[in-house]
Amino acid sequence: MHELPPETIRDAIQRAARTMRLGHVPIDRLVYTRWLTTTDVLPVVIVNLDMADLEKPSARLLGRDMRHEIGTHLGGALVLPSNHSGARYVIFLRKPRLPETVPCPENLPAQTFALGVTIDEHLHLPVARMQNVLAGGAPGSGKSTFLHLLAGQAAGKGYRLFLADPQENTFAPGAWEGLAALPVASSPAAFQALLESLLEIFAERSAQFAAQTPVCPDIETYNRTAEEPLPRLMLLVDEANTFLVDKTIQNKLADVARQGRKYGLTVVLAAHDWRAASISKGLSANFTTRLTFRVDDATSGQVVLLSPKLGKAAMNLRHPGRGIGRFPGYGIRLFQACLPPEMPSGVRGASAPLLTRREREILEHIRAHGGKATLEVLQAYGLGQREARRLQAAWLERGLLVRDPMQGNACVLAAEWHAGVLPDKPDKADKADKA
Ligand SMILES: Nc1ncnc2c1ncn2[C@@H]1O[C@H](COP(=O)(O)OP(=O)(O)O)[C@@H](O)[C@H]1O
Ligand SMILES: [Mg+2]
Known part of the structure; x- marks a missing residue:
């Protein structure tokens, strides 16, 4: 692993503090840790400084000049304050990069x-x-x-x-x-x-x-x-x-x-x-x-x-x-x-999308027309032409409809819907239709 020895870091901080006329800076803790969720396995150094022991105000210690000084003494490393309270530095040995995906944290406090x-x-x-x-x-x-x-x-x-x-x-x-x-x-x-x-x-x-x-x-x-x-x-x-x-x-x-x-x-x-x-x-x-x-x-x-x-x-x-x-x-x-959290069933990736009463009616109407969801069929149900087009697009996206190459790419009910897997009520009309 890529590391900076603690002595080098302590030394860089004391030298930076001297340049900044801050006097001796007591180092409270020095740890090597993984940093957030960055994709690189990024060695990170956190230096805790106990504010109570410092005579100078924290603003100067946390300030950009001090961080720049530390970085310079470490050969140009990027140094950032690691939080908003107290003087804690994170010293990046390589240029940090944001991760490409961040899961939504589980067990987040309710507030x-x-x-x-x-x-x-x-x-x-x-x-x-x-x-x-x-x-x-x-x-x-x-x-x-x-x-x-x-x-x-x-x-x-x-x-x-x-x-x-x-x-x-x-x-x-x-x-x-x-x-x-x-x-x-x-x-x-x-x-x-x-x-x-x-x-x-x-x-x-x-x-x-x-x-x-x-x-x-x-x-x-x-x-x-x-x-x-x-x-x-x-x-x-x-x-x-x-x-x-x-x-x-x-x-x-x-x-x-x-x-x-x-x-x-x-x-x-x-x-x-x-x-x-x-x-x-x-x-x-x-x-x-x-x-x-x-x-x-x-x-x-x-x-x-x-x-x-x-x-x-x-x-x-x-x-x-x-x-x-x-x-x-x-x-x-x-x-x-962050990526979205796992949703309650019925949302995102759930097997059976929930349908509103009106959507169920439309679905049954399409079934009664042999599973075809052409604009004519949707208009016959009472949708305007624009509404019919929007519904086609939305239902294609949701997987309720698919395009059938055997029927000139017409929109038809996806197999499982055609077969009658309605989320709630069993469907008599459908059986009569098939008979
Ligand atoms: N926070 C994210 N982290 C990683 N990938 C993402 C993130 N947001 C979106 N994407 C990717 O980009 C694609 C498009 O995102 P989407 O939210 O639909 O964009 P928009 O609504 O702006 O058109 C998603 O399918 C996903 O693959
Ligand atoms: Mg969008």
Whole structure:
């Protein structure tokens, strides 16, 4: 293993301290350890300095100059502070790299969301800091996966989920409906209705807060003493700009996002194309966590990160899930997002997707037509042409439909669905059909 002897490190630190006029620095502990989840097996040295023994303020010791000095005395090694309390240095003997995948940690404290890792620490946000999130990134850069990461953790913490996805790709209704408080909103009208429901919940909670003596200012205070704590809420919206072109919706969403904090709502908006026009200043101001994965143009990155320079930097991100963000308590960081947690059955990879009643009806209608899900058949059920196309695309993605090369690549029910493996009720119509 690649190692620096302890004497060399102690010596480098004392020499750096002398250059910095800090006097003698008592070294408390010197360990060799593996560093976070970096893919390299990276030998790391952590040096603990006991602050109580130091005459000089910690800021100087932790400062960039001191770290630079130590690095110089070690032949140009990168030296980073390893946490935010006390003087602890991590000395990288080789240039550290972010891992390509980071699993969502198991047994995370109930009060913590794991977002990812930076080069030198885990990116964990306590629930109280998990306020509104604005996310950007080109197609394929990791947005949907990130939304699943947040939705999965929130569901595990008992949040009520509100989902909107115009393309029904990220939150396929069949898979997610069971976990969400309302059907996944895919049209502007449905999204607006969903915002109305949230405002109703706020009004209800407002009355509950007002009934307390003294009046509760917010959900934290209420839940501290309430017999039945109120569940937190999370609204996750993919391809958000589809909805935001409508100014009425944008204003309503701004209202929801602003009040949300008090009533326990976290709003998460994702889109691949952010323009200044797609998000008003009033709405944008409500988002304290802002992050972007790779973008195709600097503007999207700039709108999300509020900096032209960072917007440009986001164009150079290559790996999916790699992003630049502004995080409360962490500042601006390069990070690798965690992969989503294992979801409860019915979501992600479960064998039988859950179907809504309407979807089951459509499925039976398709069966009654010999398993073909052509546009004509779907229109005969009563779907508009656009809706029929969307349903075809979404069901192909979910594996309910497949293309049959024997029938000119027509969309047909996948074998297991054709055979009648409905998740719940047994199906008489199907038998009659086959007879
Ligand atoms: N955090 C991540 N870590 C590793 N790979 C990821 C991560 N996020 C996404 N990917 C990979 O990139 C692919 C596209 O991600 P996705 O979330 O669908 O992107 P988007 O929604 O931006 O189009 C995923 O199928 C996965 O293979
Ligand atoms: Mg996506």
